[in-house]
Amino acid sequence: MTSRTHPIAPASKSLIKAATAAFMLGCLLTPSFAQQAPTVLIDGSSTVFPISEAMAEEFQNKQSGKILATVGSSGTGGGFKKFCRGETDITGASRPIRSEEIALCKESGIEFIELPVAVDALATIINPGNDWATCLSVAELKKIWEPEAQGKVQNWNLVREGFPSGRLALFGAGTDSGTYDYYTLAINGKEHSSRGDYTATEDDNITIQGVIGDKNALGFLGLAYLTENAGKVKAVAIRQADGSCVEPSIATATDGTYQPLTRPLFYYVSKQAADAKEHVREFVAFLFDADNQKELVSEVGYVALPAEAATLALMKFESRKTGSHFEGGSKIGVTVTDLVQDAAN
């Protein structure tokens, strides 16, 4: 056997060794963190994510690299977990903070400022071929979704007298999501409680696909998914107390006529981060700038705060008013006007 048996020449072999050694050494010798630009750390609800993304993108462009912003998408609950450990500065939430989450934050000494950021509507959707269930009352929806309906209410003709016979196929948000929590609260009267025999998914596109594929299907999801799939699925109008039928839309969510499925979205800002970090203060000011609100929040498919509410929210932030207005539970039927008052109080 000659030198042909050495597949790698000695020189390149030692080069590889040297490179590996240098890399390992480097790993050990880097306790000093990068002198990177200050970064605003945002996480939280995937429903609020598009707003955070749009805001972070524009904010970073405006600052041209002086301040950076990152956005995670851990969900409302996952976001609060990180937030209460002090790992993030701002967390998005599609429901108010829960009492156990408040306790968690208190434990690690994190105080928070609760700021409404936008209004979202939840839509109940049906197949375009469904011509009977175009307007349902909350009581009828409850008949479909309440825990007692499990295994029993399987046919449309049980929902209302005169509905045709057809096997109900139900789709909806998974039980980890804020969307599920709010929908069950508004329809069944109890948060996080519904029948279990429906197709639960964290991806609302699955709900869309399911409803497109079945004439007898019914599902619920965020308004943005309905808007993007107009024509493929149909919205169910909700019968209001006065007997009128109101369809979900930006307009009906803004004027508060679409009840009870209009819900506020929130940002929770860490008081500690706001006090200590100038870049967090600047980002919050950018968030609640009335023009940014109008432009960016609407662009991603939510109802922006009116200028007045945005200003009040910013004032609330500047006075560092901590704590939750909701005392650990959602309220149904919150309108934009309520949010203005909430921000003012």
Place this chain on the structure above:
Amino acid sequence: MTSEILTRATTASSEQDEIVLVGRARRRDAIFAGLGLFILFVAMAFLLALIADLFVDGFSRIDMAFLTDFPSRRPERSGILSAWVGTCLVMFVTAMLAIPLGIAAGLYLEEYAPKNWLTDIIEINVTNLAGVPSIIYGLLALGFFVYLAGLGRSVMVAGMVLALLILPIVIVATREAVRSIPQMIREGAYGIGADKWQTMWHYILPAARPGILTGAIVGLSRAIGETAPIITIGALTFIAFLPPAPVQPDFPFVNFDWLHAPFTVMPIQMFNWISRPQAAFHVNAAATGVVLLIMTLGMNAIAIWIRFRLRRRIGL
């Protein structure tokens, strides 16, 4: 059965039986081969259909801008720059940790370790670890690397968790490659007076390299598509800046700050886009999938090429 055949074979009239027996065996073979081919065809057809679907949806979206832009709220302006850079950095850390460690462990177990109950336990564990769901590694890394060791939610931790994930694959591949080396190579080396270390370093390792490389690439190909452990340790979804560059103009010219940088990877970017309401984001997700697929296939192609060259040079 054998004796039956033998006794039959001795009689002259049994020739007919033999033909029947052989015919039956041939038929069985043909049925099995046909069935195998059919299953293979079905599996390949599904795979090809999925890949074709991905390409049809996403291929036209890929252009220079898609690769050099950061993600954006507007699907048509979005790109995957931060995602593919993140993926490359994480894979680099993974390779740097898993390959040397895996080879060393495999060589030790195969060549040095005494055969006793302890090595048996290690062996069973290594093989079983290859089947542990990746989310478990993610939880381990979250508890151990992120919280306990305080390494943060960084490129380094992502690389470390993926390295742990593929370590068993590299170890098993190394052991198999070493085991398959003909004994004569070892004997030849000892014959010319090489000691154990020299034999291993100059003969066993080079001869085993093609097999080891295959194992390493299989492992890395698995790691590149992993989402669950990376999400668990807290990769970001929107990040519109790159980690600090690894080279710098002043002394010491390289820096490792990027190891501590926040990051995202391509599967996470895909996951985020596919769950958005706008159809244009779904196209972006498909395009990201195509790029990821091309990266994986490229990695495999390089491995095949290196293996081919090594095989030729070593003459095995």
